[in-house]
Amino acid sequence: MSIVETRTVKPADADQRLDRWFKQHFPALSFGHLQKLLRTGQIRVDGKRAKADYRLSAGDQIRIPPMGDMALPMKKAAPPPIRDADARLLQDAVLFRDEHVIVINKPPGLAVQGGTSIGKHLDGMLDALRFGASERPRLVHRLDKDTSGVLVLARSRLAAAALAKSFKDRTTKKTYWALVIGVPSPNEGEITSFMEKDGEEDERVRPGDKGQKAITEYKVIEAAGNAMSWLALRPVTGRTHQLRVHCAQLGTPIVSDGKYGGEDAFRDGVSAKLHLHARHIAIPHPVRGMIDVTAPLPPHMRETWSLFEFDPNMKQDVFDDD
Template identity: 30%
Template sequence: MTKYTHVVDLEQANTRIDKLLSDIINDTSRAQIQNWIKSGHVTVNGSEVKANYRVQENDQVVWELPEQESIKIEPEAIPLDIIYEDDDILIVNKPKGMVVHPSVGHHSGTLVNALLHHTKQLTTINGEDRPGIVHRIDRDTSGLLIIAKTDQAYESLAQQLKDREAQRTYLALVHGAIPHEYGTIEAPIGRNPKDRQSMAVVNNGKEAITYFEVIERINQKYTLIKCSLKTGRTHQIRVHLKYIGFPIVGDPKYGRKKTFQEDGQALHACELGFRHPKTNEWMHFEVEPPQSFINYLNKAKESY
């Protein structure tokens, strides 16, 4: 068993324990968390609780996760929005709500399950449980992902990401009216010392740089922006925007508690640019945001 601890802050007070843990544990369903609670793997202040227990400020929540068992990944006939494909790479527009690869609580229904049904030609250089995966985006972030079919493609693309040659651009809707048109957020990111299941700007974190550009200010309460990554830390855009006081709308982990009733954050990976791993040709792809993102925008424009 692996043990984790979280101390409830004022903003999280009065939240159901199963909802709290589903917000702070990556890629784990609420149903799975309810099973852990029922099995006694979750305690609050040293005592077992029920899934509907509402946490209070300064409650100490402890949970133990079973050691991850090896997962047999099965191909699944899940529709894929394929933007481009050749013998070396695939470009996929991942829908919001889809986990990229299998993990605890997500043994099926992932992008990898869908990819294995689509093609048998996927590199496993990054692990048998992550065939083809070069980089990932969060479950509730939609948009473009590069998939490598060959080892050579993976090594080339991974090196481009490491060398900061590849370009990744995101659309985000944030709380507040950002006053300047452009900005650079340069602040190191690491594990949050108060919550090991989330990230934060910390002094001993890894270098993290995010650029942003304002597209539209909405009712002086929201701002639509484009963000580009120079580095690719876990939850980088979400953490950086919270850090400067403009959290992403709908973000369950780093956003405001009171927000629009849509599932997940208003964040969309809209553009990708990179050199083709075989031809060295520069390739560029763009996709429009999904309806869920448009819904957020419409609600922002309707607010006064």
């Protein structure tokens, strides 16, 4: 672009920082150069100087000076095509959908995002969940690769911001179901610890006297003698592997969680897949009311529940404020 241009902020870009708007529309523009253009008044909003953290409103007029090659979008590698079977798997996993939000029942074994040695992941297949929308859905939070259950996706930037705020402000209520080795004592309570990475590439964390504070509420729903028990878990905070670490701290590691329970977490006759499931979520809708979704158990946990004659249709929330 070799001339001065004025662009009008669209409603979908409202409440976005000015520097992030430029990153979206001019990805080749460095932050340092952007700061210089702002400092010298070459970029203006509604005719006035603005700072990088200025929050845009729909209808704002942004003055854009000549950008040259920086106006050209950066080339990105084309994502691999989505297999029809994978697309159907994700579409069949949808539990809730409207024009703002999608909630899916994530299968166990599917990574949410890419990383070392991770070829297939949800983030790379989100185009399968467009359902005709102009934007691909956006991840709002994560689940471990081996954890199944409710996962919330936003269908616009504004919805993503509202949902992320609900997680940050802890107005979102999440309940997980887990099968653990043994029975915790007492049968219900709250566990608090600090968690820090232990330096391994697999994201393993450990409790310690520093790091991020992690809080989990737990309650025994039913026990199979003293051998195993079915827990409801509510994470008050959302740290990496928090529930897995806290169950191990209680002396009752989650069944088949070799990372935190070692060989003692496995039992003959019970699936070797992790028995941790994001069962229920209640989260404020970005526009109206609440989203309240329950995810059915994955096949390997249904088999285990049947083995111990646990009732998977019982009320999903067992905490006092539900």
